[in-house]
Amino acid sequence: MYDTFNVGGMYRVSDAAGVTKVYHCGQTPVPPDPKIVRASVGLVNYIPWEYKQDILALVKSLKVEGYTIIVLEQNEKSISIDELGMRMGNVGARHALPVQQNIALISGNETFGVKQEVIELADIVVELPMYGINKSLNVVVSTGIALYEIRRTLSLEDK
Numbered sequence: 001m002y003d004t005f006n007v008g009g010m011y012r013v014s015d016a017a018g019v020t021k022v023y024h025c026g027q028t029p030v031p032p033d034p035k036i037v038r039a040s041v042g043l044v045n046y047i048p049w050e051y052k053q054d055i056l057a058l059v060k061s062l063k064v065e066g067y068t069i070i071v072l073e074q075n076e077k078s079i080s081i082d083e084l085g086m087r088m089g090n091v092g093a094r095h096a097l098p099v100q101q102n103i104a105l106i107s108g109n110e111t112f113g114v115k116q117e118v119i120e121l122a123d124i125v126v127e128l129p130m131y132g133i134n135k136s137l138n139v140v141v142s143t144g145i146a147l148y149e150i151r152r153t154l155s156l157e158d159k
Contacts, residue, residue, distance in 0.1 A: 002027055002028065002029065002109065003110070004029050004033055004035035004036050004039065005035060005039045006039075006110070006138070006139055006140050007024070007028060007029055007033075007036045007039070007040075008036045008037070008038065008039020008040035008041075008044070009039055009040070009140035010022060010040075010107075010139075010140055010143060011036075011039075011040035011043040011044050011047055012039075012040055012041060012140075013140055013143055013144040013147060014043075014047055014147070015043045015046070015047055016144070017144065017147035017148055017151055018151065019047065019147065020047075020048070021047070021048045021050065022047055022048070022050075023049070023050055023051075023052055023058060023104075024049060024052070025051075025052050025053070025054070025055040025058060026055060028051075030049070030051050031044040031049065032044070055106075055118055056115075056117055056118060056121070059104070059106070059118055059121045059122075060121065062104045063121065065102070066102055067102045067103060067104045068102065068103045068104070068123045068124070069103075069104050069106065069121060069122045069123050069124075070084075070103060070104070070105050070106070070122065070123065070124045070126060070146070070150065071105075071106045071114050071118060071119050071122040071124070071125045071126070072105060072106065072107050072108075072114075072126055072127070072128075072142055072146045073108060073113050073114045073119060073125055073126075074113070074127045074135075074136070075113075075119055075125055075127070077119060077122075077125045078125040078126055078127040079124070079125065079126055079127070080126070080127065080128075080129050081126045081127065081128055081129070081145070081146060081149050082129065083126075084124070084126055084149055084150070084153050085152075085153040087124050101154065103150060103154075105143065105146055105147060105150065106118060106122070107139055107142065107143045107146075109139075110136075110138070110139045126146060128142055128145055128146070
């Protein structure tokens, strides 16, 4: 994600959804870029963040730490986000994956998406169903929808 306003927006949606850490990878700009700070309404000062050049190394280390890796991407491997609860172990699903409370959601660059190598490491790849003419949403909007669906799904597990 290269756009500073999208990066700042990610902090806003991350805060709203209760995200505990944001990772910047590759060419993604990082705070204290004034455009990011302004777009985040200062939330970059409250949400821990870290820069990692190599996203593959980051994903591999998160998997070793026990994180469930969810990639948000339109791909032949992706499932509809509507099926996320079934894949995360809810509702007695046949193909459920064991899911830890530690989840890393990977969102990609709006133009290029998520690297195929990262998709291959994912535990789950989800996409948002698109019912109109447009086939994609802004990365911040998509991430917000996915984060809230993950939270909703985890809260169902707790019951």
